[in-house]
Amino acid sequence: MKLVTSEYRTISRISGPLLFLERVRGGRVGEMADVRLRSGEIKKGQVLQLMEGTAVIQVLEGTAGIDAEDSSVYLSGEVAKTGLSMDMLGRTFNGIGEPIDGLPPVIPEMRLDINGLPINPVAREKPSHFIQTGISAIDGLNTLVRGQKLPIFSGSGLPANELALQILTQAQAPGSTGDEGEGRFSIVFGAMGITAREAMFFRKGFEESGAIGRTTTFINLADDPTIERLFTPRISLTMAEYLAFEKGHHVLVILTDMTNYADALREIGSAREEIPGRRGYPGYMYTDLATIYERAGRIKGKKGSITLIPILTMPEDDITHPVPDLSGYITEGQVVLNRQMHRKGIYPPIDVLPCLSRLMNLGIGSGKTREDHRGVADQLYAFYARGRDARKLIAIIGEEGLSGLDKKYLRFADEFEKRFVSQEGEDRSISRTLDIGWKLLSMIPKTEFTRIKEEFITGHYSRGD
Amino acid sequence: MYEIKGKICEISGSTVIAKGMVGAGMHTTALVGNDGLLGEVIRIHGDRATMQVYEDTTGLGLDEEVISFGKPLMAELGPGLLSGIFDGIQRPLEALKAASGNFISRGIKRRALDSSKKWDFVPKLKKGDTVSSGDIIGEVQETERIVHRIMVPPGITGTIEEIKEGSYTIDEPVTLLDGGRSISMCQEWPVRRPRPVNGRLNPDTLFVTGQRVFDTLFPVAVGGMAIVPGGFGTGKTVVEQSLAKFSKADIIVYIGCGERGNEMTEVLTDFPKLLDPFTGQPLICRTALVVNTSNMPVAAREASIFTGITIAEYYRDMGYGVALMVDSISRWAEALREISSRLEEMPSEEGYPSYLGARLAAFYERGGRFTCQGSPERTGSVTIISAVSPPAGDLSEPVTQASLRVSGALWALNTDLAYRRHFPAVDWNISFSLYYEGLKGWFAREVSEELPSLKNEAVAVLQKEGELKEIAQLVGIEALQDSDRLTLETGGILREVFLRQNVFSATDAFCPIDKQFRMLKCILSFYTVGLNALKDGLSLDSVLSCPEKASLFRMSEMPVEGFSEWALGYIESLKKRFCL
Numbered sequence A: 001m002k003l004v005t006s007e008y009r010t011i012s013r014i015s016g017p018l019l020f021l022e023r024v025r026g027g028r029v030g031e032m033a034d035v036r037l038r039s040g041e042i043k044k045g046q047v048l049q050l051m052e053g054t055a056v057i058q059v060l061e062g063t064a065g066i067d068a069e070d071s072s073v074y075l076s077g078e079v080a081k082t083g084l085s086m087d088m089l090g091r092t093f094n095g096i097g098e099p100i101d102g103l104p105p106v107i108p109e110m111r112l113d114i115n116g117l118p119i120n121p122v123a124r125e126k127p128s129h130f131i132q133t134g135i136s137a138i139d140g141l142n143t144l145v146r147g148q149k150l151p152i153f154s155g156s157g158l159p160a161n162e163l164a165l166q167i168l169t170q171a172q173a174p175g176s177t178g179d180e181g182e183g184r185f186s187i188v189f190g191a192m193g194i195t196a197r198e199a200m201f202f203r204k205g206f207e208e209s210g211a212i213g214r215t216t217t218f219i220n221l222a223d224d225p226t227i228e229r230l231f232t233p234r235i236s237l238t239m240a241e242y243l244a245f246e247k248g249h250h251v252l253v254i255l256t257d258m259t260n261y262a263d264a265l266r267e268i269g270s271a272r273e274e275i276p277g278r279r280g281y282p283g284y285m286y287t288d289l290a291t292i293y294e295r296a297g298r299i300k301g302k303k304g305s306i307t308l309i310p311i312l313t314m315p316e317d318d319i320t321h322p323v324p325d326l327s328g329y330i331t332e333g334q335v336v337l338n339r340q341m342h343r344k345g346i347y348p349p350i351d352v353l354p355c356l357s358r359l360m361n362l363g364i365g366s367g368k369t370r371e372d373h374r375g376v377a378d379q380l381y382a383f384y385a386r387g388r389d390a391r392k393l394i395a396i397i398g399e400e401g402l403s404g405l406d407k408k409y410l411r412f413a414d415e416f417e418k419r420f421v422s423q424e425g426e427d428r429s430i431s432r433t434l435d436i437g438w439k440l441l442s443m444i445p446k447t448e449f450t451r452i453k454e455e456f457i458t459g460h461y462s463r464g465d
Numbered sequence B: 001m002y003e004i005k006g007k008i009c010e011i012s013g014s015t016v017i018a019k020g021m022v023g024a025g026m027h028t029t030a031l032v033g034n035d036g037l038l039g040e041v042i043r044i045h046g047d048r049a050t051m052q053v054y055e056d057t058t059g060l061g062l063d064e065e066v067i068s069f070g071k072p073l074m075a076e077l078g079p080g081l082l083s084g085i086f087d088g089i090q091r092p093l094e095a096l097k098a099a100s101g102n103f104i105s106r107g108i109k110r111r112a113l114d115s116s117k118k119w120d121f122v123p124k125l126k127k128g129d130t131v132s133s134g135d136i137i138g139e140v141q142e143t144e145r146i147v148h149r150i151m152v153p154p155g156i157t158g159t160i161e162e163i164k165e166g167s168y169t170i171d172e173p174v175t176l177l178d179g180g181r182s183i184s185m186c187q188e189w190p191v192r193r194p195r196p197v198n199g200r201l202n203p204d205t206l207f208v209t210g211q212r213v214f215d216t217l218f219p220v221a222v223g224g225m226a227i228v229p230g231g232f233g234t235g236k237t238v239v240e241q242s243l244a245k246f247s248k249a250d251i252i253v254y255i256g257c258g259e260r261g262n263e264m265t266e267v268l269t270d271f272p273k274l275l276d277p278f279t280g281q282p283l284i285c286r287t288a289l290v291v292n293t294s295n296m297p298v299a300a301r302e303a304s305i306f307t308g309i310t311i312a313e314y315y316r317d318m319g320y321g322v323a324l325m326v327d328s329i330s331r332w333a334e335a336l337r338e339i340s341s342r343l344e345e346m347p348s349e350e351g352y353p354s355y356l357g358a359r360l361a362a363f364y365e366r367g368g369r370f371t372c373q374g375s376p377e378r379t380g381s382v383t384i385i386s387a388v389s390p391p392a393g394d395l396s397e398p399v400t401q402a403s404l405r406v407s408g409a410l411w412a413l414n415t416d417l418a419y420r421r422h423f424p425a426v427d428w429n430i431s432f433s434l435y436y437e438g439l440k441g442w443f444a445r446e447v448s449e450e451l452p453s454l455k456n457e458a459v460a461v462l463q464k465e466g467e468l469k470e471i472a473q474l475v476g477i478e479a480l481q482d483s484d485r486l487t488l489e490t491g492g493i494l495r496e497v498f499l500r501q502n503v504f505s506a507t508d509a510f511c512p513i514d515k516q517f518r519m520l521k522c523i524l525s526f527y528t529v530g531l532n533a534l535k536d537g538l539s540l541d542s543v544l545s546c547p548e549k550a551s552l553f554r555m556s557e558m559p560v561e562g563f564s565e566w567a568l569g570y571i572e573s574l575k576k577r578f579c580l
């Protein structure tokens, strides 16, 4: 390995966040660069591409102030790394890992490539531990499992942050996470392009819940350089891997807002004059997002785990927009917030129909939650879907046109939203969630039950009336 | 073997250009850079060769060396493939883990097959026999389940001078031919080239999946091809996995192409424990996995489907029925698109290269039922089940359309059905099978002459149900005639009882074709008898509240054993109740 580092004064072109450097010898893809301005200011950059001695460098803090004449570029020879240490718990950093809490820099225990490496599929351990979030729509119908990646699909103005914070604080309540065992619990919070108000909201939440000492925060604010956003989730996950797989922690990672991340990716793509894909996002966005989301999971023989809850905004509440669409293709389910329900005053405004937890079955059933769990969830879904159909029908033919049974389904759907989904601030145990489910199911005649085993129906039907 | 050395002059994502590469051939492999990353030449221009690199290029530098050996990307074929798990370029993931730990690092090279393991070779031919391509010279018990037939590699002929018996590694010669040539238990084949066969056969046998909606409504034939498109979370992977578990195939090759790591973990942990419903052997004994998850290098993802199908063809050549599961072909197409755009090729629809359709067709064409080369005479097949992940679930996009043009069955998954947890979420309105006519003989022979007409009746009821629902939405359900309301109810029963199938239920996960037939017969008997009863003046209520209707809902959970007797009794009791 060549250790000669080299300084160049050969900037030929500056375009958006990119800078083109000529006559580069031995440059490496992904290596970090320092761009020194005439003023003495130094900006960080990264080599994206190398062609015939020309290096394309993305400048993290933006190219403003760089000029081709007087600025120089120093290639470090080293790919992007971040320092890691247990002292980072309780600390706050900017989007590229520099402390912004006024405290001294951290002395790293190790420095790792922020891109990480793919987990060997044979090294993965199958997730299997139920995480009780205290939220019925999640625990009951779309159960979160340790090591899962489960995003929240939100719309602008919907309370995704509140929900995320609630999950964070309730999921860590003692005894609530099943066999917590040896592993300790910590949080990594990575924010891309959020407002100062949102940052405050989370900070206050962490403080009030007492989680702040176990939380590492990486924040890129809305008015911080956009290109830094490409680094923030990677640094956050590198920290999470360190905590989970070196230190044995169960780590909950929140990444918000992935839509801002994707927009930064799009910005680089168009600056590189790449052929854009759907809505201008680069064609490789699926793969790029996968290298982030797939870092969640468990590893055989390791105590810790990474559970990832990315938050993203669906532009115009459109679930088919590339960011939610590609995310949904990678993550292990999704929790979808709905504007109409929010307007109706339902909190959390989770529309359970498009929600999914693909790992649910691994975390539920006897010995984990309850033996009737699967059946209750399936039956609630079937009834609720029918109730929603009935709701659509009355828009056309009025309630009088409905059969007696359909009227029951209609009422069921209303009650389901009011009593099951809606739960302002309440932290529900899983058995309470399922009991509420049974009460609601009992609104419908037994003969309509097609998804629950007979034995459970006799045991639970009408129980709580 | 010759060696050509060049120097890296451009790097962009997974593509690398080196100069000084005069003499390097298209589609030959090369070692790229100081770490010796594996690459494949995909374009030549003057002394410049462009390579797609199968490993992450982060940290790769200009001026580093590139060495080409003039050999195409090969698959290694021999005993040890089954129960193995390989990445897109057939590196064994277990060995990679032993070499680099829990994460896959760059530049590790490992042979696909274990060269230290000894296998018991049992000769089938003797000294003096003349052999040519595809002849079976001997056998090895590869797993509890599968006998691995050692074949003369394509293109080789000769007379046997010595044939051995006993324990050998895959590299040791087990047969010596005249002229000093030898045959070992392992052969190589360039993945991008189809292995030779004698001739193609008609698809006339059902590929039994054990899933009612597929076997009865939209069947695929052995050697056929079905595509499974659907938005995220509609159940493509569950379909692929249930077919890998329950379908009646000798060999399963499962390609996890650009999808989730945890899904592969699930296969890896479940398959050794789950037993094949037909043979009672652990499923892993008939399965080979090729896995290049979404976060693994994109160029190796592009190669993964070729590695997978080459393994499938190899077992086909032994005379086996192979099922190839691809999840998902869209991720392959995206890899192709990414490489193409790095080459600055002129994009066509949605940025995909103009040769997308041709490449896809060439891949799918490698499936089919064939007479194999060599003696003894035998037939083998590769049935392809390919998941497609259309952006926003929109089937008009290029990958779905290109796949559709060459596929024989469409199993379209519907987001709305998935939202209501109706699984498998197969949209019966747009799905189809072109194999049905060809399979009628098989159905008549193996199940019942009656099945095709029952199926038609079921489809008609579902169709009518759809129309009636629309009418009911306008006039209210109370305005419909009783017979129409019975049709609505029956449509509901067909959907809820017959089409829906719970993969998480031990009893229902696999439904034998005979049980499918009888379930359908019971439901439609209820319908016919009910319609007659209405004609005879009975009330709709009395039909709908009879215990026979309720018991239809228990059918899917009833054990297979004794089901046919139950069904006969059921129809008797229906008749007793309504047709005095």
Ligand SMILES: Nc1ncnc2c1ncn2[C@@H]1O[C@H](COP(=O)(O)OP(=O)(O)OP(=O)(O)O)[C@@H](O)[C@H]1O
Residues within 6 Å of the ligand: A328, A329, A330, A356, A357, A358, A359, B230, B231, B232, B233, B234, B235, B236, B237, B238, B239, B259, B389, B423, B424, B425, B501, B502, B503, B504
């Ligand atoms: N036959 C089935 N029975 C019961 N549940 C099912 C069935 N098929 C799918 N599901 C449910 O739907 C979920 C999503 O299915 P699956 O992972 O197969 O979707 P997918 O189409 O492969 O999605 P993606 O494109 O994102 O990979 C499963 O986790 C499971 O909960």
Ligand SMILES: [Mg+2]
Residues within 6 Å of the ligand: B236, B237, B238, B259, B327
């Ligand atoms: Mg899938």
